Amino acid sequence: MSRILPPGFSEREFEAALQRFSAVIGKPHVITTAADLESYLDPFAPGNAAAYAAAAVRPASTEQVQAIVRIAQELRIPLWTVSTGKNLAYGGAAPRLKGCVVLDLKRMNHVIEVNEELGYALVEPGVSYFDLYAYIRQQGYKLWIDPPAPGWGSVVGNTLERGFGYTPYGDHSAMQCGMEVVLANGELVRTGMGAMAGSSMWQLYKPGYGASYDGMFMQSNFGIVTKLGIWLMPQPESFLLCHARFRQEADLEMIVDTLRPLRLDGTIQNNAVIEGAVRWAAGISNRERWYEGDGAMPQVAIERMIRQLDIGWWTLRFALYGRKEVVDLNYRIARKALEKIPGADISVKRYASDTVPAVEPSAAGDKGQAGIPGLAVFQMLNWRGGNGAHIDFSPVCPATGRDAMKQYRMVKTRAGEYGFDYYGGFTAGLRHLYHIFAAIFDRGDVHQAEQAGELLRVLVEDAGKQGYAEYRSHLEYMDLVAAQYDFNDHALMRLSERIKDALDPAGILSPGKQGVWPASLRGKKT
Amino acid sequence: MIDRRQFFNAVAVILAGVLVPGKRLMRYDAIGNGATTPPTMVVYDERIPASCAFARSVSRAGIRAIESRGDVGELWHNAMRPALQRVPHRLIGLTLASDIFLLKLLAADAGMKVWHEVPSASSGNLVFWGIADKVDEAGESLAALCSDLLVA
Structure with missing residues (x-):
């Protein structure tokens, strides 16, 4: 197999470039062998994973990033930046353009500051949610993090990709405050109050003075973020985790219309989640227990699964946080509203925050709402057996029942046509929903993987025709989504x-x- | 052909360093061409009977067994990685395919590799696996035994 090179480079020229990178960061941190570059393949590629990385470089400091960028600029070497590269459903650490050198920031893994009094952290891109959680626990700070469903991702990477979690601080890009950015010419910039050399407010006041640029470096290729501030939630006095099960498929519409006012008036403060039956079932069982035929699970098999597992067609997870009397009052309001949906079955668990280390919620989805990182969401990979993988279709949706039902029907129908179950749900922002559908496939089955890829393409087009679009996407569909x-x-x-x-x-x-x-x-x- | 119970016992014996198949009896610290064999941890999933049985067998040989509680990510960060930072370990397990997929990526970040990965023919979507910073002799023997017994 011939070596992958940056566009227009000969082997000799590229070797000379790699030597210059080695002089900056040390040879062990310049990755060139095919075996070592496997970690820069798309692990869940919808089809055969093509090798695109010519090499990878792993700097340990902002100064090293600047030096690498200056060399790349001089030699015209394309760089593909990743923080930890664990965003598997959207392409992992793989670059889009063949011949890129991956700029892997995982060695920049310092928690630079946590301020308990003002509730923020300043971190480098290699710091994962697990790392930040452990650091805060070790130091005994009374602060919570807000992890996304897979907690191994980078705090910086997830925030820049506008990821979300499940506490009241769940909108990660909204909770970001202050960035340090290396521009393409190697220059270093700090945003907001960080633009003032002597300011102590970099992580306290986002806009600064004049034009504000933080959003420009999110989901973008205009610079390389080397430090980022993120606000952290003060540990609540108490919290309550609630599950509400609903019996009918058509209940989705009423659930969304009941939830929206509760989110808008602040009764429910966190990103509540409405999970479909297959998504819930995949955490506690696998598909072959319910259906072994070809194609998507028939309705009758889903209904049997729901009955036998005693789960809902839809399950709403939400949490309430704060002083006990406030939590109790908000719970009564939320319960009263949800009980108007016929057949609603509501259960609740209460926690006092000072007992958190000893009494942690055990269910995977509950932990995220309690600010505890995990990887249990990957149980989904066992749903179809074999070497499980998934790619996600993630349109945003107005927070109305009719839109949610319209998107659900559209996605479920198309998924069925391509032989995939509707593994999905809706996470409720204030005025929008993140509709996340995962096409789960067996990596060992090339046809199935290709079908998953084709399904995603069709879904993006279908949604576009209806005026809907994704908020983020897998590498393969970035142009198509942007075109919407x-x-x-x-x-x-x-x-x-x-x-x-x-x-x-x-x-x-x-x-x-x-x-x-x-x-x-x-x-x-x- | 031996049955599962005999297999688990054989694994336990090997991991205890008493016997390397096809070779003479060896002391624990003599395995691996005289090098000290790293201690071993076995990961199991308490929700799966076959995984529990495997863990029980090997723990009889003094191997530390740790349960995944359905989240190997949490296990890795809270128990495995801290242990590895103190003393290099060899890790083995009989868990769901998703667990070894995740552990493989986590271990790679820690400079370790999967030296064996064998799907279990008789136990659903279970995979027998081993992770270490290098392949050692006992591990190779274990891998060969697993290949013979677990692959359909």
């Missing part, structure tokens, strides 16, 4: 391209990320 944002003949993309050309004229930073290509590749890559 088409107001005024794709004016937003043209703006992004002008910014890209101004900040990164050589086009070295993460080419193609979120559909934004450098001028030299524009129109050639789709």
Whole structure:
């Protein structure tokens, strides 16, 4: 197999470039062998995972990142930045463009500061949610983190990708405050109050003075974020975890319309989750127990599964936090509203925060609502047996019952046509829902993997025709998803391209990320 | 052909370092060309009877058994990684396929590799696996035994 090289490079030229990288970060941290580069393949590729990385470099400091960027700029080597590369359903640590050098920031793993009094952390990109959680526990700070469902991801990476968790601090990009960014010319910038050298408010006041740029570095390829501030929730005096089961498939509409006012008026403060039956069942059983035929599980098999497991068609998880009397009052309000849905079955567990280390909620989804990271969500990989994998379709949805039902029907029907079960649910922001559907497939079954990939493509197009689009996407569909944002003949993309050309004229930073290509590749890559 | 119980016992014996199949009896610390064999931890899933049986067998030989409680990520960060940082261990397990998939990635970040991964033909979606920073002799023998007995 011939070696992968950056575009336009000979082997000799690339070797010389690698030596320059080695001089900056040390040879052990320049990854070049095929075996070591396997970790930069897309682990859940919908089809055969193609090798795209020419090499990987693992700097340990911002200064090393700057030096690498300057070399890449001089030599025109495309870099693909990853924090820890654990975002498997969206492509992992794999680059989009063949011949990229992966700039892997996992060695930059310092928790630089946690401030208990003001409730924030300043971290480097290699710090995972597990790491930050352990650090806070070790120091005894009375603060909670807000982990996404798989807790091994980078705090910086997940925040930049606009990931979400399940506590009141669940909108990660909204809880970000202050960034340090290496630009494509190697220059170092700090955003917000960090732009003032002597300020002690970098992690306290986001805007600073004048134009605000933090959002520009999210889901983008305009710079490399090397430090990021994130607000942390003060440990609540008490909290309550609630499950509400609903018996009918059609209940989704009423659940959403009941939940929305409770979210908008602050009765329910966290990102509540409405889980479909298969998603719940996949955490406690596998598919062959319920259905061994071809294609998606028939309705009758799903209904049998629901009965035998005694689960809901839909289950709503939410949590309430704060002083006990406030929690009790909010619970009564929420319960009264939910009980109006016929057949609602509501159960609750109460916790006092000072007992958290000893009495932790045991169910996987509950832990996220209590700020505890885990990887139990990956039980889903066993649903179809074999070498399980999944890719996700993640449209945002208005927080109305009719829209949720429309998206659900659309996705379930298409998934069925391609032989996939509806493994999905809705996570409730204030005015929107994150609708997350996972196409679960066996990596060892090439046909199934390809069908999953084709299903995703069709779903993006279907949703676009209905005025819906994804909030993030797998590498393979970044151009297609970006194309759905088409107001005024794709004016937003043209703006992004002008910014890209101004900040990164050589086009070295993460080419193609979120559909934004450098001028030299524009129109050639789709 | 031996049955599962005999297999588990054989595994336990090997892990205890008493016997390497096809070779003379060896002392625990003599396995691996005279190098000290790292201590072993066995990971099991308390929800799965076959996994529990396996853990019981090997723990009789003095191997530390730790339960995944359905979340190997939490187990890795709370128990396995701290133990590995103190003393290098060899890790083995009979768990769901998703667990070894995750552990493989977590172990790689810690400079360790999966040296064996064998699907169990008789136990659903279970996989027998071993992780270490290097392949050692006892591990190789164990791998061969597992290949003979577990693969369909």
